[in-house]
Amino acid sequence: MGIGCRRGVSVEQIEAAVRDALGDMLPFEALRAVATVDIKAAEPGLVAFCARHALPMRTFTREQIAALDAHTNASQAVREHMGVDGVCEPCALLATRNGRLLVHKRARDGVTVAIACSADDIGAM
Template sequence: MTLVVGLGCRRDCDVDALLALFDAALAEGGIERQQVTALASIDHKQHEPGLLALAERLGLPLRCFGAQHLAMFEDRLSHKSELAFAHTGCYGIAESAALALAEDLAKAPSRLLISRRKSPQATFALACAG
């Protein structure tokens, strides 16, 4: 099974804040770090230092998608954020990105295993496929 973590974050979000959310959400879902295949986000965040540092620290690839691609997953989101839409053009970065990459990697339909979790600086979601 392919497990993908989708992440959204504020500009200059610290890697430790991302890691804390990552670990807390995985623990809540009973998932171990090493079960995660990849990280995903929106293309606006592809150079975000905290996300890049998290990917490096975890030894996971980070793949980012454009808002138009992420919008295709709108009907499968557990939460739709008007604020996210105003800033990015899609209603949910973490969930949409996780669904998109899990589906792409597994070449099979994806679903949310852990819906959106939020900290003051970031959002997290876990999708699975295969």
Template sequence: MRVVVGVGAGRGVAAADVLALLGSVLDEAGVPRSCVTALASVDAKAGEPGLLEAAARLGVPLVTFDASALAAVDVPSPSSASLAAVGTPSVAEAAALAATDGGELLVPKRTSGPGDGAARATAAVARHRTPEPGVRGAHGMDGTTQETAPC
């Protein structure tokens, strides 16, 4: 299953903090890091060193979206803090969904704990809407297709 991790972050967040949160949300989703195709965020975070380093360590791109595009994405956990900070009520969930072209949200927004004044981060995991070419699936009773091949 190919996924995108949407990430919101405070200024100066460390890559290690982002990667720790990513590990946690991917474990919750039951998805290995090798299945991550991208990290996604808001344009305002495109140059954030911790996000860029985390993406580089994973070997995936950091894709970003305009705040107005993210604001148009329906999410389960909107935040007034995010709206005030970057102009959209959601970064992590909305970016993950936008980067998967409206895929399925597997793990809603999770927040890293504050530590010694360190910047906080948020992360959410979304599955790509269509399976990777060549991936076989098993059809469920509800008509959905579950991928059966590893990423």
């Protein structure tokens, strides 16, 4: 799962956005990791969310995100602020092996969430 967020969002805001993105499609227990841009690695709400659910956090540099050769939903605001087209979708894809997006970017209350599934998991579905 890729997550992007504004500075200072709460763990509750992240929790609500994740549950909204999951909807009825996937159980919360299906999540294996949180992926985000490296400059968000110490964001208190994100750190607390990962700790609350025992999810490892994987981070990627803006260079890794920019080098991803995949079509993702671009955000002009993210491009202006961070120099990349997006965070949640590219990070979700980078965290999977030959994966695809199951849930495209969903925005809620300062948090964006995208969910990707690896090729191995797709075959098991």
